[in-house]
Amino acid sequence: MKVARKIVLHFPAQLVEKAIAYRLVKDFDLQFNILKASIIPDSEGFIVLELSGEKDAYNQGIRFLTRAGVKIEPLSQNVSRNEEKCTHCGACLTVCPTGAFEVEDASRRIFFNHDKCIVCGNCLKACPPRAMELHF
Amino acid sequence: MPAPYAKLALKDDLALFLTSPSYINKSRLCNHSLLCKTKPHFEYFFYYLGNFKSADYTLQVLSFQLLCKFTCYPVIIDSRARKYYDLLLKISLFIKISTMQKTIEEINAKIKAGKAVAVNAEEVIGIVRNKGIARAATEIDVVTTATFAPMCSSGIYFNIGHPKPRMKLDAGKTFINDVPAYTGFAATDVMLGATALPDSDPRNKEHPGDFNYGGGHVIEELVSGKDVRISASSYGTDCYPRKKLESWLNIKDLNEAVLYNFRNAYQNYNVAVNLSDKTIYTYLGILKPRLGNAVYCSAGQLSPLLNDPYYKTIGVGSHIFLGGGEGYISWHGTQHNPDVPRTANGVPKRGSGTLSIIGDLKQMKPRWLRGVSMQGYGVSLSVGIGIPIPVLSTEILEYTAVTDHDIIATVIDYSKAYPQFTSDVIGEVSYGQLKSGVIQLMNKEIPTASLSSYSGALEISNILKDWINGGLFLLCPPVKPIPGVKDGEATKPFNYRPVERNNNH
Numbered sequence: 001m002k003v004a005r006k007i008v009l010h011f012p013a014q015l016v017e018k019a020i021a022y023r024l025v026k027d028f029d030l031q032f033n034i035l036k037a038s039i040i041p042d043s044e045g046f047i048v049l050e051l052s053g054e055k056d057a058y059n060q061g062i063r064f065l066t067r068a069g070v071k072i073e074p075l076s077q078n079v080s081r082n083e084e085k086c087t088h089c090g091a092c093l094t095v096c097p098t099g100a101f102e103v104e105d106a107s108r109r110i111f112f113n114h115d116k117c118i119v120c121g122n123c124l125k126a127c128p129p130r131a132m133e134l135h136f
Numbered sequence: 137m138p139a140p141y142a143k144l145a146l147k148d149d150l151a152l153f154l155t156s157p158s159y160i161n162k163s164r165l166c167n168h169s170l171l172c173k174t175k176p177h178f179e180y181f182f183y184y185l186g187n188f189k190s191a192d193y194t195l196q197v198l199s200f201q202l203l204c205k206f207t208c209y210p211v212i213i214d215s216r217a218r219k220y221y222d223l224l225l226k227i228s229l230f231i232k233i234s235t236m237q238k239t240i241e242e243i244n245a246k247i248k249a250g251k252a253v254a255v256n257a258e259e260v261i262g263i264v265r266n267k268g269i270a271r272a273a274t275e276i277d278v279v280t281t282a283t284f285a286p287m288c289s290s291g292i293y294f295n296i297g298h299p300k301p302r303m304k305l306d307a308g309k310t311f312i313n314d315v316p317a318y319t320g321f322a323a324t325d326v327m328l329g330a331t332a333l334p335d336s337d338p339r340n341k342e343h344p345g346d347f348n349y350g351g352g353h354v355i356e357e358l359v360s361g362k363d364v365r366i367s368a369s370s371y372g373t374d375c376y377p378r379k380k381l382e383s384w385l386n387i388k389d390l391n392e393a394v395l396y397n398f399r400n401a402y403q404n405y406n407v408a409v410n411l412s413d414k415t416i417y418t419y420l421g422i423l424k425p426r427l428g429n430a431v432y433c434s435a436g437q438l439s440p441l442l443n444d445p446y447y448k449t450i451g452v453g454s455h456i457f458l459g460g461g462e463g464y465i466s467w468h469g470t471q472h473n474p475d476v477p478r479t480a481n482g483v484p485k486r487g488s489g490t491l492s493i494i495g496d497l498k499q500m501k502p503r504w505l506r507g508v509s510m511q512g513y514g515v516s517l518s519v520g521i522g523i524p525i526p527v528l529s530t531e532i533l534e535y536t537a538v539t540d541h542d543i544i545a546t547v548i549d550y551s552k553a554y555p556q557f558t559s560d561v562i563g564e565v566s567y568g569q570l571k572s573g574v575i576q577l578m579n580k581e582i583p584t585a586s587l588s589s590y591s592g593a594l595e596i597s598n599i600l601k602d603w604i605n606g607g608l609f610l611l612c613p614p615v616k617p618i619p620g621v622k623d624g625e626a627t628k629p630f631n632y633r634p635v636e637r638n639n640n641h
Binding site: 085087088089090091092093094095103107108109110125126128129130 | 284285286344346348421422424428429430431506507508509510511516518571573583584585586587588589590591592594
């Protein structure tokens with residue numbers, strides 16, 4: 001069975017310069033699509049990627065990363081909407097590349113679909129009341 | 137009641153006739169004749185001459201409907217009726233038609249008694265559709281309208297009280313949370329605008345700038361009850377010796393704190409697109425290249441002035457919902473420009489009318505006064521405004537039944553036409569189309585986004601409705617109308633007159 005998940009890999013400073021991600025391909029036959037990355041030498045780094053492959057291989061790959069010292073989080077926790085701040089104006093609708101914002105029919109409130117979010121960050125500055133927040 | 141008939145008869149293609157039912161039967165026009173819903177004993181039907189194939193036809197039926205205060209059915213032209221014109225016009229003078237007319241005083245009496253019926257400008261559409269305009273007009277007393285969107289010409293003024301020793305802030309410099317305030321008034325009066333930025337803000341030095349904090353955010357914090365920091369310097373006089381003031385301020389310690397906005401609630405607004413090859417950052421948000429998106433900013437069918445297109449009830453002195461509290465319309469807004477192209481139902485297709493409004497900041501709520509940041513542009517304040525429209529006649533009710541599909545907005549290119557101030561228009565779209573999520577222009581499907589919060593406007597219209605239905609909010613008749621069509625009020629462009637450089641200065 002195939003699985004595909006969007007995850008965030010946090011690399012502690014000592015791992016940043018080690019080649020790790022390529023082994024997901026080489027050893028576990030996984031495919032990955034990097035959505036966003038920030039790697040600075042001698043400092044902490046992160047990669048947001050969509051990782052896919054056979055379920056068993058996927059789980060082994062994740063185990064390998066964890067043992068290597070990489071912290072793994074599911075992606076959806078990383079951009080969230082501050083409900084107190086959101087005015088439901090809809091400015092975010094056309095800046096999101098994946099269509100994660102949808103208008104609810106009758107109320108015309110804006111629904112944020114975490115599942116579609118790839119943490120590109122486009123909505124952060126496009127939101128007039130700055131309701132979209134990036135969390136690590 | 138005769139006046140409308142004479143008025144209608146002025147134009148040959150807009151004439152109104154009366155004839156007997158037997159004539160209608162004979163002419164086999166019964167199904168198409170203009171049948172007014174009248175009392176059973178009413179023995180005449182109206183004949184209406186109009187070219188029902190022309191675009192004006194709907195307007196003509198509508199005008200007639202409004203003038204005679206009855207629901208009408210479509211009419212067909214019958215030239216034979218023309219010869220009866222004079223006779224029938226005379227007859228019409230003798231016919232009494234009961235009209236639905238209410239006064240604001242009567243509506244207020246019902247509000248006080250807890251018997252008033254208010255509905256919002258979205259609900260009224262269905263009610264009028266189902267019950268007809270005549271019946272709906274007898275049942276509904278007030279239609280509540282609202283809008284919640286960034287409105288840049290907003291600001292507050294307040295009086296900080298005199299410090300010991302005294303200080304005159306005017307002609308000095310005053311900052312609130314580092315945002316510059318205007319003090320060119322008496323000693324302790326301060327005005328702060330929504331779009332002001334701290335001197336330290338990098339602006340667009342690195343384009344697009346973030347604009348995280350400014351006047352609008354200070355206003356939101358003040359309304360929230362948070363302490364803000366005032367730092368002021370001035371030159372000192374014999375009577376006002378103090379030269380520096382650095383202190384925390386809280387709204388509860390201010391003598392007066394007033395929201396005063398000199399242009400809000402634009403009647404209609406441009407839809408912004410970008411024809412250029414690069415992303416642009418505007419006051420209408422981020423516009424993607426090559427018609428990548430379109431941004432609109434209006435509550436459409438809920439928006440106050442779109443529900444009263446000719447300013448028949450909304451005027452100076454009207455009592456309104458403002459920022460979660462109560463306010464009043466203080467004047468027409470700056471750039472008020474009623475003489476723009478309008479649809480057959482009178483709704484402007486361009487910016488058009490604006491309002492200036494005022495209210496006590498101390499009773500307002502941060503939920504409805506929100507500092508906003510427009511990337512690459514600046515800061516502003518989102519303001520929640522709700523305006524009740526008294527249903528004084530079927531005509532007024534008819535206007536409030538306007539739908540998103542009847543309201544047209546103009547699409548403008550913000551990469552060139554807007555900044556260069558040319559009159560180029562890309563196209564016209566309805567709010568119905570805009571709200572569908574996609575519009576079609578220049579053979580392209582363009583996804584749409586909004587800056588005005590429809591759900592926020594809906595919430596405000598419901599709050600105002602509850603206030604009225606609960607007997608908590610009375611209407612005020614305007615003490616002065618705001619300038620209407622052909623009243624001579626028009627927005628002029630800047631009159632540029634180059635200044636001669638004189639070396640003697």
